[in-house]
Amino acid sequence: MTRFSLIVAAALGLALAGCSAIDGLPNPFPHGAAAATPGSAQVATTAPSAGWVKPPPGYLPAGAIDAATIIGPPPAPDSARAKAERAQFDETRKLANTDAWSQAIADADLSGKNGMKAFSCAAGVTLSAEATPTLANMLLRLTDDAAKIYQPAKSIYQRPRPPVGNTAPICAPREAWINTDGSYPSGHGLIGWAWASVIAELVPEKASPILARGKAFGDSRIVCGVHFQSDVEAGRYLGSALVTRLHDDPGFMDDLAKARAEVAASKAKGAPTGCVG
Structure with a gap:
């Protein structure tokens, strides 16, 4: 089962010393939580991928956007950037079972439930399947469009994920996709x-906090360790x-x-x- 299956299924201060050139994550301890010691307690994770529910079909045909042309290859394994990112992975394992870890688990959910709640708070407007059904369905359709874009690029680059080859804590079950589904680029x-x-x-009057929430949504995958x-x-x-291209689609x-x-x-x-807050 692919990583796309898992991420749709998952419903449900640390300064990153030595990684200043690539940091930018939000304060992982907003409520003063202490870092967990890996192995000191059972690590919380997302739900397993068996509960995956396929999203509705997206707006665009396969091949509408060539991801590899846009992003190019990931950092070379022996580059300074790649080494700094590996150090960041090692350092962020201290976040296991903290508030940031719980948020990463919530952000793994692409069913719309947790995402709509978090974006509602950022937007100052209730966004939900009940209050805004068309928007809720649009966001799910975007997850299908996203898979058509990032999956071909993953197949091309086949970058191993951070937890491959180690037993460090991550916020997802260590299922087969960890070893088989590429890390670059991130679907989340x-x-x-795109959602943001x-x-x-x-x-538009809340664009800044909404986009900040969208950024944090992706950053949670670094906290998660995947x-x-x-x-x-x-x-x-x-x-x-994706969003730029969708503005030329009549249905969207x-x-x-x-x-x-x-x-x-x-x-x-x-x-x-x-x-x-």
């Missing part, structure tokens, strides 16, 4: 940025390419107009509940 980096870009277009930072950054480039534009009306109606009902 692509999807989180669409929602920011619908709530991607390097350059994987996530490449995914964001592809997320921008029709849905965007419907979603805009849904968001306006939801906004009129007041701010979402359960948001912190």
Whole structure:
């Protein structure tokens, strides 16, 4: 089963010393949580991939976007960037079972449930399958479009994931896809940025926090330990390419107009509940 199967199935201060050239992750201890010692307790993980539910078909045909042409290859294994990213992986294993780890597990969910809740708080508008059904379906369709873009690039580059060859804690079960599904580019980096870009277009006055949430969505894969930072950054480039291309698709534009009306109606009902900060 592919990594795409797992990431859709998963429903449900540390300064990164020595990695300053590639850091930029949010404060992993926003509530003062201490770093966990790997092996000191059972490490929390996402649900296994057996519960995967296929998303609805996307908007674009296969091959509409050539990811490899856009992003090029990942850093060479012996490059300074690759070595720094490996050090970042080692350092972020200290985040096991912290608040940042819990957020990474929540961000692994591409069913829309956790993502809509988090983006609702960033946008200051309730976004859900009930309040904004067209938007909710659009985001799921984007996950299908995303797979058509990142999967061919993964097959070309076949970059091993950070946990390959070690037993360090990660926030996902160590299933077969860890060893067989390429690390570059990150599907989550692509999807989180694409989701954020669409929602920011619908709530432009909250574009900054919405896009910050989209960035954090991808960064959670670094905390999780299943991607390097350059994987996530490449995914964001592809997320921008996807949304740009979708603006030339009549079906997407029709849905965007419907979603805009849904968001306006939801906004009129007041701010979402359960948001912190």
